[in-house]
Amino acid sequence: GAVVSQHPSWVICKSGTSVKIECRSLDFQATTMFWYRQFPKQSLMLMATSNEGSKATYEQGVEKDKFLINHASLTLSTLTVTSAHPEDSSFYICSAPRGLVGQETQYFGPGTRLLVL
Amino acid sequence: GENVGLHLPTLSVQEGDNSIINCAYSNSASDYFIWYKQESGKGPQFIIDIRSNMDKRQGQRVTVLLNKTVKHLSLQIAATQPGDSAVYFCAENIGSNDYKLSFGAGTTVTVRA
Numbered sequence: 001g002a003v004v005s006q007h008p009s010w011v012i013c014k015s016g017t018s019v020k021i022e023c024r025s026l027d028f029q030a031t032t033m034f035w036y037r038q039f040p041k042q043s044l045m046l047m048a049t050s051n052e053g054s055k056a057t058y059e060q061g062v063e064k065d066k067f068l069i070n071h072a073s074l075t076l077s078t079l080t081v082t083s084a085h086p087e088d089s090s091f092y093i094c095s096a097p098r099g100l101v102g103q104e105t106q107y108f109g110p111g112t113r114l115l116v117l
Numbered sequence: 118g119e120n121v122g123l124h125l126p127t128l129s130v131q132e133g134d135n136s137i138i139n140c141a142y143s144n145s146a147s148d149y150f151i152w153y154k155q156e157s158g159k160g161p162q163f164i165i166d167i168r169s170n171m172d173k174r175q176g177q178r179v180t181v182l183l184n185k186t187v188k189h190l191s192l193q194i195a196a197t198q199p200g201d202s203a204v205y206f207c208a209e210n211i212g213s214n215d216y217k218l219s220f221g222a223g224t225t226v227t228v229r230a
Contacts, residue, residue: 046219
């Protein structure tokens, strides 16, 4: 069964609004989670690392004020797309490592499809 | 990701035949590689992984081969089934641990009945 969940699975919003996406680890704790973005027919691009208890670290070219990340607990990370615009429309996927230390496997959520009108 | 690339963007295979998906990487420091399967509209699904101290690892119907000399990774799927139709991505770790991953462009596998 699924080990990482995301909510919502899809969302449509108007340009200028903010959208929050949740990522939860199921039945395990994750001090680190990752957020990826995937445009149609393209690969996954790492956006940022979500760290429980500290600030997220962003990849080069990703605006931290645009994509707010909050790792509220050991099982929940949220990504808020602020003042969304049509170019933010994409498939957002989170991941979390699970397993014994040194042998973790990165598990991905089912993704959230965002459409900004 | 820029560090990992694929040789072929698409692969068409007859049901029952074996599939081979290739991947080239450029970062010599990478020591952990993973293959993921992604079906349309879904998140990536872990298939198999391999560390740089190995050159071959087998799973159920899948085998991953790693050639560090030429920085090449491949995924072999035995007796390909219609349910294997998906996009396959190779990924490598780009951080100091296994967590940060760089993904290749992806190969679309289509299984012909």
